[in-house]
Amino acid sequence: MRRIIVLDLINSSGVLNRITGMLSKRNFNIHSITGGPSESGTTKMTVVVDIPKSLGAEQLTKQLNKLIDVLKVTDITEESFVERELGMFKVNVSRIERSEIEAIVRPFRARVLDISTDSMIIEVTGVPSKIDAFFDLIKPYGIEAESRTGITAFTRG
Known part of the structure; x- marks a missing residue:
């Protein structure tokens, strides 16, 4: 199941590595990942990921929220975007x-x-x-x- 996840992150060294590492450890296939710093000193990242049917989207957002430097996780797949x-x-x-x-x-x-x-x-x-x-x-x-x-x-x- 394809999901579009938007992350607000603290702009720090290694944050991309922590995000991709968590996703790969849990066998989430990343279709695309984009991001960049914003004026407020945070980083906005959009991740398009395939979630195995055995795991739900809620599981993914909970795992991402546990990571250091993650300020907010929003799954926008079901919203108008x-x-x-x-x-x-x-x-x-x-x-x-x-x-x-x-x-x-x-x-x-x-x-x-x-x-x-x-x-x-x-x-x-x-x-x-x-x-x-x-x-x-x-x-x-x-x-x-x-x-x-x-x-x-x-x-x-």
Whole structure:
């Protein structure tokens, strides 16, 4: 069962290691993990994790709350939320294919970050399914490199 967990943490050395260590010890598969410091001196982290059917989401939140440096744990899976992911793709393109790629970029509201004689670097943001759809369309052109950030999420309202 896929769960989206948002953590508020004390911004200290080793906090990411403690979070991932606890998750791996209990056999939770991490799909994505994103985080960064905020102005208040804390760190906001979004973790997307698969929970085995034998364990409930409540068990996960209780375990995370026990960790040092964890201020708040919120499972937003059942709530109304907004999620985004960033994907960057380096695509092999000839000059002839550039206009075809640009025609794909436009409807996805993606951005071309760099163009060289034989490649383009493209940035696309949105829900994971949008990133997947974009990837499927540009894959035939030859993807030299790709990178995805993972999900960041907030509850609505």
